[in-house]
Amino acid sequence: MALTESILAILHDLLPSQRPLGLHEPELGSSEKALVTDCLDSGWVSSVGQYVDRFEQELTAYTGIPHATATINGTAALHTCLVLANVTAGDEVLLPSLTFVGSANPVIYQNAIPHFTDCETETLGIDPQRLADYLQDITELRAGTCYNRHTDRPIRALMVVHVLGHPARMNELAEIAQHYRLTLIEDAAESLGSWRDDRHTGSWGHLAALSFNGNKIITSGGGGAVLTSDPELARQAKHITTTAKQSHPWALEHDATGYNYRLPNLNAALGCAQLAQLPKRLMQKRDLARQYAEAFVELTDVQLQTEPANCRSNHWLNLLLLPNAQERDRLLTAAHAAKILLRPFWTPLHQLPMFADAPHMSLPQTEALFARGVCLPSSAQLAKVAT
Numbered sequence: 001m002a003l004t005e006s007i008l009a010i011l012h013d014l015l016p017s018q019r020p021l022g023l024h025e026p027e028l029g030s031s032e033k034a035l036v037t038d039c040l041d042s043g044w045v046s047s048v049g050q051y052v053d054r055f056e057q058e059l060t061a062y063t064g065i066p067h068a069t070a071t072i073n074g075t076a077a078l079h080t081c082l083v084l085a086n087v088t089a090g091d092e093v094l095l096p097s098l099t100f101v102g103s104a105n106p107v108i109y110q111n112a113i114p115h116f117t118d119c120e121t122e123t124l125g126i127d128p129q130r131l132a133d134y135l136q137d138i139t140e141l142r143a144g145t146c147y148n149r150h151t152d153r154p155i156r157a158l159m160v161v162h163v164l165g166h167p168a169r170m171n172e173l174a175e176i177a178q179h180y181r182l183t184l185i186e187d188a189a190e191s192l193g194s195w196r197d198d199r200h201t202g203s204w205g206h207l208a209a210l211s212f213n214g215n216k217i218i219t220s221g222g223g224g225a226v227l228t229s230d231p232e233l234a235r236q237a238k239h240i241t242t243t244a245k246q247s248h249p250w251a252l253e254h255d256a257t258g259y260n261y262r263l264p265n266l267n268a269a270l271g272c273a274q275l276a277q278l279p280k281r282l283m284q285k286r287d288l289a290r291q292y293a294e295a296f297v298e299l300t301d302v303q304l305q306t307e308p309a310n311c312r313s314n315h316w317l318n319l320l321l322l323p324n325a326q327e328r329d330r331l332l333t334a335a336h337a338a339k340i341l342l343r344p345f346w347t348p349l350h351q352l353p354m355f356a357d358a359p360h361m362s363l364p365q366t367e368a369l370f371a372r373g374v375c376l377p378s379s380a381q382l383a384k385v386a387t
């Protein structure tokens with residue numbers, strides 16, 4: 001049997017018969033309905049209310065990261081992180097090319113310049129060894145600030161992304177950030193419930209961002225959060241996401257240009273109900289990843305991405321690596337014809353028109369993963385219940 005047909009046969013066998021079958025679908029039940037209804041009944045549906053506070057407290061309790069500020073989406077959370085990292089016009093921000101465009105867009109919102117780095121195959125995140133060699137080659141420290149010698153611009157921050165939920169090599173990357181005096185930001189939009197060395201993703205960075213978009217492991221409809229262990233950064237995050245309004249019984253005074261980025265209470269109610277499902281969801285997704293691994297073990301022409309060493313991954317999306325781009329496209333075409341809506345990786349950001357002039361290192365592993373990768377349907381409810 002040709003490779004495409006073998007893969008499709010495995011998918012047909014493993015997955016429920018529902019078609020079309022998307023990559024990641026939300027699961028909403030009676031507890032979601034109860035909390036959203038309670039929120040409606042309270043009348044507090046907008047940017048103030050008990051569910052926003054409760055959602056933030058539950059996020060800090062779950063992740064062990066001391067402060068959380070809920071935002072309107074993950075992109076706004078990342079934008080807030082960049083503002084608080086003092087990323088301003090003309091600064092460079094290091095980030096992977098193999099990520100969702102939402103990682104890089106907020107860099108542009110600050111009139112800063114994304115500088116793309118290559119990834120590695122075990123974690124799918126930034127390759128620390130290549131990054132260290134590259135920075136040693138192209139940078140110099142001037143009065144405590146890291147400069148790109150080729151562009152003469154300061155490199156202000158390093159944004160690490162936990163791609164598809166797999167924790168990046170944070171110990172090495174945090175060391176590099178410290179050595180080069182870069183503010184470390186973690187884009188943990190895909191990695192709620194993912195841990196390295198028993199530390200939740202997002203806990204190495206000065207700042208980190210979560211997303212609760214509809215396709216993430218849990219959803220608040222739309223939503224995000226800024227995480228930090230620094231109380232002063234947390235205070236500023238809250239302040240600038242709520243229009244930089246000063247606390248006062250009646251006066252409407254603002255002391256900076258702020259943003260209307262606060263998560264509405266209505267969305268936070270949904271988020272609270274979903275967060276309660278997370279432990280169960282994680283077990284189901286671990287089970288689904290195991291079922292995929294068992295199903296594909298005989299098919300030696302393809303590889304299923306596995307959990308990195310010393311990590312517990314949330315297995316947000318399961319990744320299958322094909323031999324080459326031709327086989328990838330053959331599979332995508334045939335699967336879509338069968339209404340199984342597989343997806344390739346995001347087109348690497350350095351290949352998109354708006355980032356065509358952005359600096360980058362050579363990106364062989366990014367390009368190889370993009371050429372070979374296909375994401376499989378990964379909703380938690382797809383895990384077959386053991387009989």
Ligand SMILES: *Cc1c(COP(=O)(O)O)cnc(C)c1O
Binds near residue numbers: 161212
């Ligand atoms: C989803 C996502 C974002 C953006 O989150 P939104 O809530 O959709 O704005 C940013 N980065 C990554 C890696 C993501 O997957």
